[in-house]
Amino acid sequence: MKEPTAGVEAAQPAVDDPYHAALAQLARAAELLELPSGTHRMLARCKRELIVHFPVVMEDGELEIFTGYRVQHNLTRGPGKGGIRYHPDVNLPEMRALAMWMTWKCAVVDIPFGGAKGGVACNPKQMSQPELERLTRRYTTEISPFLGPTSDIPAPDVYTNEQTMAWIMDTYSMHAGYTVPGVVTGKPLSIGGSEGRSEATGRGCVVVMQEAAKHFGMDLGKCTVAIQGFGNAGSVAGYYLAAAGAKVIAVSDSQGAIYNAKGLDVPKLRQHKARTRTVGGFDGAEGISHRDLLEMKCDFLVPAALEGQITAQNASRIGAKVIAEAANGPTTPDADAILQSKGVLVVPDILANAGGVVVSYFEWVQSLQKYSWSAAQVNEYLEGFMTKAFHGVYATAQERKLDLRTAATLVAVAKVTEATRTRGIYP
Numbered sequence: 001m002k003e004p005t006a007g008v009e010a011a012q013p014a015v016d017d018p019y020h021a022a023l024a025q026l027a028r029a030a031e032l033l034e035l036p037s038g039t040h041r042m043l044a045r046c047k048r049e050l051i052v053h054f055p056v057v058m059e060d061g062e063l064e065i066f067t068g069y070r071v072q073h074n075l076t077r078g079p080g081k082g083g084i085r086y087h088p089d090v091n092l093p094e095m096r097a098l099a100m101w102m103t104w105k106c107a108v109v110d111i112p113f114g115g116a117k118g119g120v121a122c123n124p125k126q127m128s129q130p131e132l133e134r135l136t137r138r139y140t141t142e143i144s145p146f147l148g149p150t151s152d153i154p155a156p157d158v159y160t161n162e163q164t165m166a167w168i169m170d171t172y173s174m175h176a177g178y179t180v181p182g183v184v185t186g187k188p189l190s191i192g193g194s195e196g197r198s199e200a201t202g203r204g205c206v207v208v209m210q211e212a213a214k215h216f217g218m219d220l221g222k223c224t225v226a227i228q229g230f231g232n233a234g235s236v237a238g239y240y241l242a243a244a245g246a247k248v249i250a251v252s253d254s255q256g257a258i259y260n261a262k263g264l265d266v267p268k269l270r271q272h273k274a275r276t277r278t279v280g281g282f283d284g285a286e287g288i289s290h291r292d293l294l295e296m297k298c299d300f301l302v303p304a305a306l307e308g309q310i311t312a313q314n315a316s317r318i319g320a321k322v323i324a325e326a327a328n329g330p331t332t333p334d335a336d337a338i339l340q341s342k343g344v345l346v347v348p349d350i351l352a353n354a355g356g357v358v359v360s361y362f363e364w365v366q367s368l369q370k371y372s373w374s375a376a377q378v379n380e381y382l383e384g385f386m387t388k389a390f391h392g393v394y395a396t397a398q399e400r401k402l403d404l405r406t407a408a409t410l411v412a413v414a415k416v417t418e419a420t421r422t423r424g425i426y427p
Contacts, residue, residue, distance in 0.1 A: 017091075017093040017094065017097070018093065018094055018097035018098070018307045018308060018329045019093040019094070019096045019097040019100075020093075020333075021097065021307075021308075021329060021332050021333050022096070022097040022100045022101060022329070023044055024333040025333065025405065025406075025409050026040070026043060026044060026100070026409065026413065027040070028406055028409070029406065029409040029410045029412075029413040029414075030043070030413065032400070032402075032406070032410055033410060033413060033414055033417065035413070035417060039417055039420065042420070043074065043413065043416065043417070046071050046072065046073045046074075046096050046099055046100070047072045047073060047074060047075060048071070048072040048146065049069070049070075049071045049072075049092065049095075049096070050069065050070045050071070050143055050145075050146055051067065051068070051069055051092065052067070052068045052069075052070075052139070052142035052143060053065055053066070053067050053068075054066055054068065054138050054139065054142050055138070056131065056134050056135045056138055057134065058131055059128050059130065059131060066120055066121065066122055066135060066139070067090075067120070067121045068118070068119065068120040068121070068139045068142060068143065069090065069091075069092060069095045069117075069118055069119055069120075070095075070116065070117075070118040070143040070146050070147075070152070071092070071095040071096055071098075071099040071116060071117050071118065072099065072114065072115070072116045072146065072152060073096070073099035073100045073102065073103045073114065073115040073116065073117075074100075074103045074114045074115055074416060075114035076114060076416055076419045076420050076423060077106065077107060077112055077113065077114055077415070077416060077419045078106070078111075078112035078113040078114055079113055079114065079148075079149075079150055079151050079152055079153055080099075080113070080114050080115065080116030080146070080151065080152035080153065081102060081106060081113035081114065081115065081116060081152075081153055081155070081357060081360065081361075082098065082099055082102040082115055082116035082117040082118065082154065082155070082157075083098075083117065083118070083154065083155045083156055083157025083158075083160070084117075084118040084119055084120075084154045084155070084156070084157055084160050084164070084168075085117075085118075085119040085120075085157035085158035085159060085160060086119065086120050086122050086124040086132075086135075086158070086159040086160055086164075087119065087121070087122075087123075087124075087158050087159055087306075088121060088122065088123045089121070090119035090120060090121040090122075091121070094119075094307070095117045095118065095119060096117075097307070097329060098117035098307075098328055098329070099115045099116050099117040100115060101115065101328055101329060101349065101350055102114075102115030102116060102117060102357070103115030103412070103416060104350045104408070104409055104412035104413065104416075105349075105350040105351075105353075105354045105357055105412070106354075106357060107411070107412035107413075107415040107416050108350050108351055108354060108389050108392075108393065108408050108411055108412045109351075109354045109357070109358050109385050109386070109389045110385075110388075110389070110415070111357065111358060111361040111385075112361075113153075113357070113361065116146075116152050116154075117157075118143065118154060119157070120135065120139055122135065124159045125159075132164070133167055136164055136167040136168060136171070137167055137170075137171045140167070140168045140171040140172060141171060141175070144171075144172060144175060147168075147172055147183055148180075148183060149180060149182030149183050149364070149367070149368065153182065153183060153184060153185060153360070153364060154168060154183075154184050154185075155184065155185045155186040155356070155357070155360050156186040156232075158231075158306065161186075161232075162186060162187055162188045162193065162198065163188070165184040165185070165186045165187040165188075165193075166187055166188055166191060168183070168184050169181060169183055169184045169187055169191065172184075181367040182364055182367035182368050185197065185359075185360035185361075185363040185364055185367075186198070186356075186360060186363070187363075192363075192366070192367050193363060194359060194362055194363035194366055194372075194373065194378060195372070195373065195374060195375035195378050196359055196362075196375050196378035196379055196382065197356075197359045197360065197362075197363055197378075198232065198236075199236045200355040200356045200358065200359035200360075200378075200382060201232065201233040201236070201237075201326065201353050201355050201356035202232065202233045202234070202235070202236025202237035202238075202239070202240065202304075202326065202355070203236060203237075203240055203355055203379070203382065204352075204353070204354060204355015204356065204358060204359075204382055204386045205233065205237045205302065205304075205324055205326045205352050205353055205355060206237055206240040206241055206244065207355070207382070207383050207386040207387060207390075208324065208347055208351060208352050208386055208389075208390050209241070209300060209302075209322075209324045209347070209352075210244070211386075211387055211390040211391070211394075212322060212324070212345070212347050212390070213322075215394060216322070216345060218299065218321075218322075220241070220244055220245070220246055221244055221245030221246060222245065222246075223246045223247070223298075223299035223300055224246070224247045224248075224249050224298040224299050224300070225238070225241050225246050225247065225248045225249065225298060225299065225300045225301075225302060226248075226249060226250040226251070226293055226294075226296045226298045226300070226301050226302070226320065227248060227250070227251045227252070227302045227304055227326075228252050228290070228293055228294060228301070228302065228303045228304060228305050228309060228327075228330075229252065229253065229303065229304035229305030229306075229326070229327060230251050230252065230253045230269075230273055230279050230304070231253070231304065231305075233304045233326045233327070233353065233356075234251070234302065234304030234305075234326060235266075235269075235270050235273065237302055237304065237326055238251065238264075238266045238269075238270075238302075239266050239267065239270065241266075241300075242263075242264075242266040242267075246300075247262075247263035248263060248264050248266050249261055249262075249263055249264065249296070249298060250264075250288065250292075250293045250296055250298070251264060251269065251279050251293075252279065252290055252293045252305075253273070253278055253279050253280075254305075255277075255278040255279075255280055256278060256279060256280035256287060257279070257287065257288045257289060257290050257292065257293045258279050258280065258282055258285035258286065258287055258288065259285060259286055259287075259288045259292070259293070259296075260284055260285045260286070264282070264284070264285060265284065268282075269282055291314070294309065294310065294314060294317075294318065295314065295317040295318060295319050296319050296320070297319035297320075298319060298320050298321075299320065299321050299322060300320060300321070300322050300323075300324055301318065301319075301320035301322070301323045301324075302323075302324050302325075302326050303323065303325055303326065303327045303330035303331070304326035304327050305327050305330070306327060306330070307327065307328055307329030307330055308329065308330065308332060309327070309330045309331070310323070310330055310331040310332065310335045310339075311332045311334065311335050312332065312334035312335055312338060314335075315331075315334070315335035315336075315338035315339050315342075316338055316342070318339065318342070318344060320344060321344065321345065322344070322345045322346075322347065323339070323344060323345070323346045323347065324347045324352045325346065325347060325348055325349035325352045325353060326349075326352060326353045327349065327353065328349050328353065329349060330349065331346060336403070336405060340403055345404070346403065346404060346405055347404055348404055348405035348408050348409075350408050350409065350412060351389060351390060351393055351404070351408045354386065354389065355382055355386055358381075358382055358385045358386065359378060359382055362378055362381060362382075392411060393407050393408045393411055394407070396408075396410060396411055
């Protein structure tokens with residue numbers, strides 16, 4: 001019999017959950033934009049929230065009951081778009097926050113999607129591949145009233161991947177009676193995925209870091225970088241940062257952290273991680289604590305793990321000059337205020353990690369058109385979208401004397417508000 005953490009109930013949200021952070025960021029933008037109170041209240045609420053409890057037969061023959069979610073925040077600018085995560089701490093407030101951030105993220109980079117998010121409270125590290133497949137297919141069936149290529153399109157997130165998306169696509173297609181590749185993005189190339197999608201979040205983050213470095217008089221090729229979280233986004237960002245000449249001096253994952261002042265060999269580290277499933281024990285590096293990594297003196301800190309990592313408790317000790325948020329919501333509002341007082345520049349998540357949803361948009365378009373783009377096309381378009389988005393946010397920050405997070409949120413909320421006003425309120 002597996003441990004109870006494999007399934008039964010979702011974790012209870014902390015008092016300081018990410019939804020409070022998302023609401024605080026929205027409130028600041030609403031104040032600056034002088035939004036009508038009704039519009040503000042509408043944007044503070046999620047349009048639809050689905051909670052499902054469903055059974056899965058485990059390898060030992062026991063029946064586990066899992067809790068899953070799919071939340072749509074705002075669909076004014078297009079279908080819902082957002083990842084699905086498998087993690088023991090998945091809960092409703094987290095899904096609300098992540099769905100709201102997806103709305104702003106899609107608006108910042110100006111793609112025609114609204115925000116959504118989903119997840120299952122489970123521990124995928126304790127589950128076999130057949131168990132994960134059964135969980136995914138049942139969860140897909142339970143949330144299928146929300147899903148569709150013109151209504152809500154999932155993508156990978158924490159502890160989900162291309163294979164997860166393939167199972168979702170296949171399950172949805174079996175119910176539809178024909179193949180529907182546009183129902184998910186981030187799927188394998190063999191069933192209609194896009195070139196460049198798996199690398200998009202990390203690559204897009206590096207594009208934004210390059211633009212930030214230019215605007216703030218830094219040479220990215222001479223910068224030191226610490227990366228918290230060496231999963232898909234963090235490892236890819238590290239690879240392209242090292243290729244650009246930056247020195248990646250510290251990296252962590254859920255099991256440990258490592259450091260080398262002379263710089264880590266990122267390609268070899270990625271091979272080590274793939275082989276051992278941890279960055280720990282990598283030759284030529286010393287072990288450090290997770291706290292040491294976050295507080296290390298460096299030019300760029302790249303949080304690429306979970307939300308709520310930089311808080312009021314540790315923000316004053318952050319040693320980086322610039323934080324580029326490859327994760328969603330890694331910095332709390334209280335921490336933001338402390339970082340600003342210290343002069344630390346924060347490139348916010350809804351801008352820095354938007355590369356994934358940008359290429360998801362490209363993949364969706366290719367699926368609908370039944371036409372594939374080359375890797376060169378995808379990467380060229382991605383760089384164009386990310387560069388344009390950074391310049392738009394930076395210009396707003398300069399014009400209104402705002403930090404980049406507030407400027408990015410203001411840009412996004414203004415676009416969603418304008419779309420709402422243009423469409424009108426039915427009936």
